[in-house]
Amino acid sequence: MQPKRIKSPYWAGHIPFSFELIKALSPITVVELGVYSGTSFAAFCQAASSLNIQAKCYGIDTWEGDIHMGKFDEKIYKDISEYCMVNYPDTAVLIRKTFAEGSSLFNDKTVDLLHMDGTHTYEAVKNDYEMWISKISDKGVILIHDTNITYENSGESFKDYGAKQFFDSVKSLYPHVEFMHSYGLGVLVIGKHTTDSVMRMISDSRSRAFLQYFERLGRRIKCHE
Numbered sequence: 001m002q003p004k005r006i007k008s009p010y011w012a013g014h015i016p017f018s019f020e021l022i023k024a025l026s027p028i029t030v031v032e033l034g035v036y037s038g039t040s041f042a043a044f045c046q047a048a049s050s051l052n053i054q055a056k057c058y059g060i061d062t063w064e065g066d067i068h069m070g071k072f073d074e075k076i077y078k079d080i081s082e083y084c085m086v087n088y089p090d091t092a093v094l095i096r097k098t099f100a101e102g103s104s105l106f107n108d109k110t111v112d113l114l115h116m117d118g119t120h121t122y123e124a125v126k127n128d129y130e131m132w133i134s135k136i137s138d139k140g141v142i143l144i145h146d147t148n149i150t151y152e153n154s155g156e157s158f159k160d161y162g163a164k165q166f167f168d169s170v171k172s173l174y175p176h177v178e179f180m181h182s183y184g185l186g187v188l189v190i191g192k193h194t195t196d197s198v199m200r201m202i203s204d205s206r207s208r209a210f211l212q213y214f215e216r217l218g219r220r221i222k223c224h225e
């Protein structure tokens with residue numbers, strides 16, 4: 001399956017894994033914290049819709065920007081919002097709120113896949129996790145982007161990023177996978193009764209070949225803009 005929307009290069013390398021994860025998890029409810037122009041959000045919607053999984057994908061963002069990205073032009077929200085209406089009217093729901101405001105819309109134990117890609121300071125990532133952890137279902141998985149921000153790939157601004165520090169502080173509590181490409185993606189299997197396919201992925205990920213396979217596929221993905 002070829003990705004249909006790649007608006008920014010930072011997350012694009014995780015699209016192949018996200019397609020595979022949606023297939024393995026077969027989620028009913030997907031929530032993304034931090035949509036921006038929709039590269040990761042569109043990948044979740046595309047996978048669910050192409051695989052005929054009756055999922056709803058909720059994307060929460062103020063579309064106002066943050067300390068890493070600066071202030072946004074209104075065009076960014078307009079563009080992703082029109083894209084979702086045209087391509088995924090039954091799957092995509094955009095919620096223009098803060099993550100805290102958005103969290104009150106979801107009951108406990110109802111979110112099968114949570115992608116955390118908002119502000120990436122240690123305090124913000126920890127706060128988002130603590131605010132959302134009770135929402136995760138018995139088969140639920142959390143993804144955390146930017147767990148491999150270094151001086152080499154991001155220059156001096158690497159000091160502002162704490163997603164790795166946070167991921168390292170919780171990963172031993174759960175079955176997990178850590179991808180190093182595309183600025184890093186941490187995968188935590190929170191639910192105690194996830195699918196056999198997800199557990200198979202976790203055990204396959206102990207082999208370097210698994211990580212290299214998704215890294216190789218990810219490197220082939222080129223940004224459309």
Ligand SMILES: C[S@@+](CC[C@H](N)C(=O)[O-])C[C@H]1O[C@@H](n2cnc3c(N)ncnc32)[C@H](O)[C@@H]1O
Nearest residue numbers: 034035036039040061062064065098099118119
């Ligand atoms: C790194 S970008 C998301 C990138 C996106 N996942 C992609 O694939 O391109 C982070 C986004 O989080 C949003 N954001 C950060 N903190 C937020 C908060 N507390 N509430 C709502 N939105 C927030 C910003 O507006 C920004 O659009």
